[in-house]
Amino acid sequence: MNVVDATDRTEKQDEAEAPSLLTIILDTNPHAWNLLADTLPLSKAVANLLVFINAHLAINHANRVAVLASHSERAEWLYPTPAHSQENGAAKGSHQDGEDVDMGEEGSSAGQGGPVQSPDDANKYRPFAHVEHAILTNLRRLMSTTTPESLSSTPATMIAGALTLALSYISKQSQSQPAANMTSQFNYSDPTSVAGGNELNPSDSSKHHAALGLSSRILILSVSGDLANQYIPIMNAIFACQRLDIPLDILKLAGDTVFLQQAADASGGIYMALDDAQARAGLLQYLMFAYLPDQGAREHLIVPGEGEGVDFRAACFCHRRIVDIGYVCSICLSIFCEPLADGTCLTCGSHLKLSGYGQRPAVVPKKKKKKKRALEAGGMETPGSEGGTPAPA
């Protein structure tokens, strides 16, 4: 029974939801986009992405956005515009870890329209115009500074670098966000304890996520396939996301990226692959329907991709091969595709001993056999092949 009593009125909650920061990593790998040119050219994808960004900004006044380009040999900020990119944007080397973008300064300068000034247009909401203009200008600059030599040197994309940049940006932003908002503080005196009132008011249910400060998520728009050579940094970024509760949403337009699927799975994000041309034509609808809801809304929605099989294969640390079964260092859990040459782990340097590979497990171990290094033990891959193992990369 509902009890109409005076304590009811204390529950009028301010249900303002937490602002959310959306970091988008756009894979701008020219090789991959070239393959997609007839079904979904980059310009069209970017146009769709801009509408998506505006929709995100429209949802809440405090919502923020950051956009990164994961280019073929470097990761680059598209929005907000880094402060020093005008001076040495072109001179930046291929070493993506070396650039230390001073986001503190830059945040304020981009907001006031510092580096890139957008045209005045009475038919466009000004914040949208600022963001769009900055992204397009920076993307154009990125494309014009790409040299043929740098393109031919690598067919891959710098997802790991972009992820790292995104994470550092998110952590900086969430620190600058004032921590507790007052709305969540009201439930200390539970109405039931005051007057024995029975509360059945359903408006109470959604208060718990108001306690969050800034909820962040990352969306990767991926077009490139093979990322095995960046396995370690990607996995580190994924674990960081997992720990920080940042969902990694993946929208894959082309290529086969095992690790990104794992990333979405591990961090609680959404993974979808638009493999055929028809699905790609509906890019905007996919974005608006599946990727726009933030953490608050996802609590109430069934997100796509749940319950699908995830490929959990890993890449080895020595040759970046993707392996089903490998060797794992017992100290640091590094993965290797074949036994190591001198029994020293490439990552942590521990001395490892491998014995009796391929032998059937015996209840009583034969101590004598140990010395013979199991050469004749099994016919398959054995430590005998150690001559072929190259030195650590």
Place this chain on the structure above:
Amino acid sequence: MASTASQRALDYLEGLPGTTFTRLYQQPSTALAIFRRMLPHLAKTIVMAMLYMPEPLTANSLDAWVKPDADSVGVKDRALSILQRLRILEEEGRAYKLAAAFAKSLRMALTGGGNHRSFGVPCSTPDEKPVSVDYLDTFARKQWESILYYVVGSANTELAAAEDISAGTKQLLQKGSFVTIRGRAATITDTGFTFLLQEVNAQIWTLLIVYLEVSSELQMDPVDVLSFLFTLGSLELGTSYATTNLTPTQQQMLDDLTDFGLVYRRTPDSTRYYPTRLATTLTSDAPALPNSSLSSTTTTDITAGAPQTVSQQQNEKGYIIVETNYRLYAYTNSPLLISILSLFSNLQTRYPNLVTAKITKASVLSAINTGISSQQIIAYLTTHAHPVLRHATPILPPTVVDQIRLWQIEGERMTAWKGFLIKDVGSDKDYEKAVQYAEALGVLRKEFRAKGWFFVTRMDQMSGYFKSQNARRRQEAAAAAAAAGQEGGSSAT
């Protein structure tokens, strides 16, 4: 988001006829502002998902999208209810679609383009003497505080002569019954007290809604007025805009809005106007009047992540420390804030930058007698709590908060709700279903199970529900009758 400020605007909008909505939604800026300000979070998600959908979304697919637990379904039903009340969502059989005008305008707001000029026309030529954001803030604060002074001043006579406000504003305050004229002096009413204790943003909306109500009496078109207000909310602080594109009604509004401090014009016939922070935060949750430091962070500064904004946000509100022994320390020297505090506490000592006070039963009861609720006092103390208190959860000492509530409850044993009593629903099953539906909508107040009655606060959607139930029953009855007829026919042959 359902904060108090937008709740006010929402209540007003709901009262408008459907045709007004269609005209309102012609402006992309209005569509965007209503979308951003009035809708609960899930409703926004649903609207965005449907925005580029070529076909109506069937109710079944929507149900499949939302998690099946009771909590989520309740949130969904409430979202749909608000969307329908604002005429954003239309029901077509068993499917939903967005209102065409709204969808078109929102799409245009997202993509830009068109020639609606609803986001304000900036002046093409730069001002010879540009007006700084600091100046605008000072101007807005001066104008707005003088209005508050007028309202408070009518309670404390020694403050009355602080500032004078225009005759039009005074009339407006009387119309909204914030003050009543007794003899020659204005006296504050309980609505006025409620008004004072609100946040600045809610205060503005409260006043603007009175303005809207008055404006329709003055033959001003409410659509014109509303869409101009929403346009103001989307303008950029520190930029000057041209008055040439405005309709005569809107030109007329500029004068009144200058009195409120929402708009700055150098001279009353200037062709350019500057929106102040009071105006640009109309459709957002950002604090409208920076309290201590006049900062230059624009409201459009989406990337505001620099460390200095943090300290500002802490300064912006928060000067009150409440202790568990009911003592209250307020770091302020503003007569306005002090007189607001004196509404519900006993002032004790005043230092150059600090006032000490004590919350007593007598002071709280006298506040309650003048029409202030305990909830308002607590909300005021919470929103203006000093940063030192903000580190703790809960912010205010629970003993004090509970005691303030108890003092109010002591005198109030009854609450009155306006609403509708529904009886004779039909079978027990029908009754059960109807009650569940009402509860999901959040309109159920009380049920009298033994009598088969229940009481709701809103009727429009319940009547829709009963209509559809009736229609279904009739259909089923018809189908059953047809089936029975056939059976009868076959047995006869």
